[in-house]
Amino acid sequence: MSIKIGIMGYGNLGRGIECAIKQNADLELVAVFSRRDPKTVKILTEGVGVYHVDEVLNFKDKIDVLVLCGGSATDLPAQTPEYAKYFNVVDSFDTHAKIPEHFENVNKTAKENGHVAVISSGWDPGMFSLNRLYAGAVLPNGTSYTFWGKGVSQGHSDAIRRIDGVKDARQYTIPIDSALEAVRSGSDPELSTREKHERECFVVVENGADKQRIENEIKTMPNYFADYNTTVHFISQEELDRDHKGIPHGGFVIHSGKTGWNQENTHIIEYSLKLDSNPEFTSSVIAAVARAAHKMHKDGLTGCKTMFDIAPSYLSPLTPEDLRAKLL
Amino acid sequence: MSIKIGIMGYGNLGRGIECAIKQNADLELVAVFSRRDPKTVKILTEGVGVYHVDEVLNFKDKIDVLVLCGGSATDLPAQTPEYAKYFNVVDSFDTHAKIPEHFENVNKTAKENGHVAVISSGWDPGMFSLNRLYAGAVLPNGTSYTFWGKGVSQGHSDAIRRIDGVKDARQYTIPIDSALEAVRSGSDPELSTREKHERECFVVVENGADKQRIENEIKTMPNYFADYNTTVHFISQEELDRDHKGIPHGGFVIHSGKTGWNQENTHIIEYSLKLDSNPEFTSSVIAAVARAAHKMHKDGLTGCKTMFDIAPSYLSPLTPEDLRAKLL
Numbered sequence: 001m002s003i004k005i006g007i008m009g010y011g012n013l014g015r016g017i018e019c020a021i022k023q024n025a026d027l028e029l030v031a032v033f034s035r036r037d038p039k040t041v042k043i044l045t046e047g048v049g050v051y052h053v054d055e056v057l058n059f060k061d062k063i064d065v066l067v068l069c070g071g072s073a074t075d076l077p078a079q080t081p082e083y084a085k086y087f088n089v090v091d092s093f094d095t096h097a098k099i100p101e102h103f104e105n106v107n108k109t110a111k112e113n114g115h116v117a118v119i120s121s122g123w124d125p126g127m128f129s130l131n132r133l134y135a136g137a138v139l140p141n142g143t144s145y146t147f148w149g150k151g152v153s154q155g156h157s158d159a160i161r162r163i164d165g166v167k168d169a170r171q172y173t174i175p176i177d178s179a180l181e182a183v184r185s186g187s188d189p190e191l192s193t194r195e196k197h198e199r200e201c202f203v204v205v206e207n208g209a210d211k212q213r214i215e216n217e218i219k220t221m222p223n224y225f226a227d228y229n230t231t232v233h234f235i236s237q238e239e240l241d242r243d244h245k246g247i248p249h250g251g252f253v254i255h256s257g258k259t260g261w262n263q264e265n266t267h268i269i270e271y272s273l274k275l276d277s278n279p280e281f282t283s284s285v286i287a288a289v290a291r292a293a294h295k296m297h298k299d300g301l302t303g304c305k306t307m308f309d310i311a312p313s314y315l316s317p318l319t320p321e322d323l324r325a326k327l328l
Numbered sequence: 329m330s331i332k333i334g335i336m337g338y339g340n341l342g343r344g345i346e347c348a349i350k351q352n353a354d355l356e357l358v359a360v361f362s363r364r365d366p367k368t369v370k371i372l373t374e375g376v377g378v379y380h381v382d383e384v385l386n387f388k389d390k391i392d393v394l395v396l397c398g399g400s401a402t403d404l405p406a407q408t409p410e411y412a413k414y415f416n417v418v419d420s421f422d423t424h425a426k427i428p429e430h431f432e433n434v435n436k437t438a439k440e441n442g443h444v445a446v447i448s449s450g451w452d453p454g455m456f457s458l459n460r461l462y463a464g465a466v467l468p469n470g471t472s473y474t475f476w477g478k479g480v481s482q483g484h485s486d487a488i489r490r491i492d493g494v495k496d497a498r499q500y501t502i503p504i505d506s507a508l509e510a511v512r513s514g515s516d517p518e519l520s521t522r523e524k525h526e527r528e529c530f531v532v533v534e535n536g537a538d539k540q541r542i543e544n545e546i547k548t549m550p551n552y553f554a555d556y557n558t559t560v561h562f563i564s565q566e567e568l569d570r571d572h573k574g575i576p577h578g579g580f581v582i583h584s585g586k587t588g589w590n591q592e593n594t595h596i597i598e599y600s601l602k603l604d605s606n607p608e609f610t611s612s613v614i615a616a617v618a619r620a621a622h623k624m625h626k627d628g629l630t631g632c633k634t635m636f637d638i639a640p641s642y643l644s645p646l647t648p649e650d651l652r653a654k655l656l
Contacts, residue, residue, distance in 0.1 A: 137643040265604035276593035315465040
């Protein structure tokens with residue numbers, strides 16, 4: 001019996017979930033829900049219907065896990081607690097500062113209605129969080145460092161696009177090699193924001209726009225760029241479309257810690273991701289988490305969970321026996 | 329209330345557990361048990377007693393978790409099922425092929441007596457196993473590669489020491505850079521044993537021993553060396569003691585996988601360890617697992633577990649609320 005999945009929202013993430021389901025023989029796509037007119041939404045999987053969000057409750061008994069692919073700013077804070085009343089759900093809520101509040105809201109309705117709701121799935125929050133937890137638990141006398149990139153930041157790209165005279169833009173966050181090396185040396189360095197990452201921007205401007213002003217506005221933009229060394233390249237729309245179409249990302253969680261009676265030994269734990277497609281990798285994590293949500297629910301668990309609460313074996317399609325024989 | 333730990337066996341691993349307990353404020357060392365005459369065993373922690381193994385049942389109500397530091401060949405197959413009758417236990421059983429059998433034996437007595445028994449804790453099996461599981465669950469259309477080293481293999485060092493004319497030896501397992509790079513490229517290479525690792529041996533011989541014969545015996549030794557490119561260096565005992573005293577180790581779990589409707593995107597997940605002291609890092613993992621065993625037991629769980637069955641939050645001393653606020 002395959003696990004029946006519904007997808008709520010069909011953008012990059014929703015399409016990524018659809019692709020991930022295709023790769024997992026035990027997962028089955030049952031329906032896609034959209035706020036758009038379903039007739040205008042074309043999905044990849046043959047024979048699977050697209051429905052308006054208003055119809056989702058008709059699928060209450062046909063879906064094992066509903067994957068919520070909305071945004072963290074306004075969609076998920078409302079959707080996840082609401083749909084946890086009717087379904088096991090998974091989201092990728094990634095506003096780190098608001099996770100505790102989101103957890104409490106979701107936990108209440110999930111518990112009251114006997115569902116499992118996993119929030120903040122993906123790679124950060126998600127796989128990176130797990131690696132921070134494992135490393136810190138194993139080497140408590142140590143420090144974890146997280147670096148992001150090289151990869152596209154949608155938020156920073158959008159911020160550039162809002163500048164007057166800018167037609168299009170793509171921003172890459174890049175970890176600085178010397179900082180990575182300092183951390184890997186075990187020297188436990190203090191690193192400023194500027195020392196950890198740099199930012200590279202590819203910008204298309206409108207005819208006659210003042211490039212000097214635009215470059216200055218980017219480099220001095222508070223929060224987004226002012227605290228970083230930033231490089232700005234002006235290119236044509238053709239170049240942007242040709243060379244910067246992908247959504248690569250990745251990063252590093254590096255933990256250095258000491259052991260021994262007198263802290264005489266140093267250990268370095270490093271986890272890294274190099275991703276061709278940020279949304280497809282995030283979706284792949286979510287697909288495994290959806291499997292876990294279903295298995296946890298079958299085991300009688302309820303309430304809001306994060307990846308911290310999921311025993312790893314729940315994520316795998318293999319039986320516990322196979323896992324021990326093949327992967328341990 | 330701290331978690332009360334007993335250590336069974338006081339070699340490199342037992343001493344490592346003792347050091348790890350010192351770093352964890354919520355763990356407390358209660359007693360060390362040895363097969364040797366307790367008067368001859370000197371431990372590091374002031375005020376903690378050393379007892380003969382025959383006395384361990386007197387501590388049935390004074391110990392929350394008993395950590396078993398014996399060897400996988402003969403100690404643990406007998407000890408873990410036996411002590412799981414009386415205690416929550418943790419071991420680092422690492423004979424991969426015999427894990428399913430060990431699991432069944434331990435599960436029986438642990439379940440019958442209402443205890444939690446975690447087997448095969450450490451880094452391989454252990455942290456490396458977890459990374460193989462997570463990566464395979466997230467990117468099922470992919471391949472996991474495990475590399476070990478650079479590090480000392482005790483088994484291979486012992487094998488050299490058994491050769492006639494050899495006084496002492498130290499063997500390093502070294503992953504081959506070109507193999508690592510091929511895997512990181514995402515090309516999913518087929519790699520032979522010889523292509524993945526090489527072996528470097530530092531050997532001290534007796535006066536007048538035939539070095540040519542010894543080198544030949546090492547390089548042609550079945551299973552241990554014959555399938556690898558092996559380098560042999562003859563050095564003095566002084567050099568061995570001066571330059572090769574440590575027990576460093578480490579390695580890499582690298583998983584490359586494809587996503588996308590037509591598998592058009594490649595992702596690389598890499599987990600690596602660089603360890604000054606193999607037994608101290610293993611011990612540090614075990615200490616975190618001992619905490620988890622106690623917390624799982626308090627939550628009503630029983631039976632044999634591996635790290636696959638431990639929800640990550642159990643390993644950390646932080647509360648679920650703190651974990652979500654600080655690490656997610």
